[in-house]
Amino acid sequence: MKQVKLIPAPADDLDISALLLQAISFLRQYGKLLLIVALLGLLAGFARYLKTPNLYTSSLVLQPKILSEPEQIAVINNWCTLLQKKERPVLAKQFNVAIPLLKKVESITVEELQKSYDPKNFTAFKVSVVVRDTAILRPLQKGMIYALENSEYIKDKLVSRKKILGSMTQTVQYEITRLNNLQQMVETSIQQPGNTGSRVMLNVSNISAQIADLQEKKLNYEEELSFLSAVNVLQNFYTPVHPTFPVLLKQLTLGLCGGLFLGMLVSFYLHYRRKMAN
Structure with missing residues (x-):
């Protein structure tokens, strides 16, 4: 009778328990360093929150009456390009406003509210701005309307x-x-006697x-x-109470993640140097 030789199953390539022990040993050696760098990241996030100026977002809804919506949106996209290229003097001339006012404007974006490709269908579009000071929203709106109504065409x-x-x-x-x-x-003719025969009655x-x-x-x-x-204003710029940016929780989260990432890099570098020295 032949004997069957049992072949032991190969051990797993990765021993989870061994990896867990190594991770615990790594944290014991560099845990304090990671904690300190993470706290520094939190402090950096909080400092950035305090130093970053408040930015506010507001929207203006317009309805074109002379140009079609795609044409009107193309004009406003040109404003966005001028603002991105720091061409504030050119934009201030179009808006008929002072240049310092536009220095408080961070961005201008435009969005159509209804998809339509009929040139005779005048729909509406929304202009959104991000500003540093809500006091400029009213004069900024007047400047935009001025620019939309005072081109030669x-x-x-x-x-x-x-x-x-x-x-x-x-x-x-x-x-x-x-x-x-x-x-x-006709009323006079009807009131006259003797005119009820052959005349045409109206x-x-x-x-x-x-x-x-x-x-x-x-x-x-x-x-x-x-x-x-040239345009109808369906909704004026509203004055927001709370800033859109910065957000404290977001800044703290970014600081913490950045601190942990930096701490891991430093810890792995020190661990690598220790192993090479041994």
């Missing part, structure tokens, strides 16, 4: 639109006057309805003319 379009609306208002007023006269003539109520429709059109034209602008 926009001014020419506004003048042309005002002329068109004024002409349409005058035309409607002329038609209203004409219909009023016609209505008076419906006075229809004339009154036409006059009412024209009056409504006239009021709409006058309203559009009074509110005519």
Whole structure:
């Protein structure tokens, strides 16, 4: 009868218990160093929090009336580029504001609120800014509106639109006057005796309805003319109470992680030098 020889299973390549003992020994040797460097990282994060100026975020919602939304967004993206390139004098001239005001602006971004590719569909877009001082938000908004309404193309379009609306208002007023006269003539004709036979009867109520429709059109034209602008402001910049940056917890976490990482590098370096010396 053949005997079966049992072959022992190979030991695991990594002995977990041995690794755990080495890790405990490593922490015993360099734990104090890691703790000290981690605390220094926390202090560095807290110091950075104290030294970093407060930054505030606010948003402005606009609706273009002359340009299409992609065109308007392209104009505002140009402001972002000028600000990133530190071309504040150029941007201050466009905004008609002082250069020191723009030195308190960290960034400008724009975002469309509704995806639309129809050039006749005027949707809205949001302009967000990050500033160091909330007191500049109102003059900054006025400067942005000024820049959007005072380019040569926009001014020419506004003048042309005002002329068109004024002409349409005058035309409607002329038609209203004409219909009023016609209505008076018809009413006078009806009141005269002996004119009920062969004459053509006009419906006075229809004339009154036409006059009412024209009056409504006239009021709409006058309203559009009074509110005519390059953009409509749907939401003004609001004044935030709490800063967006810096955040204390985030700064402490970054400081702690940085301290632990630096402590691990120093500990591994000292451990390596000790092993090489032995």
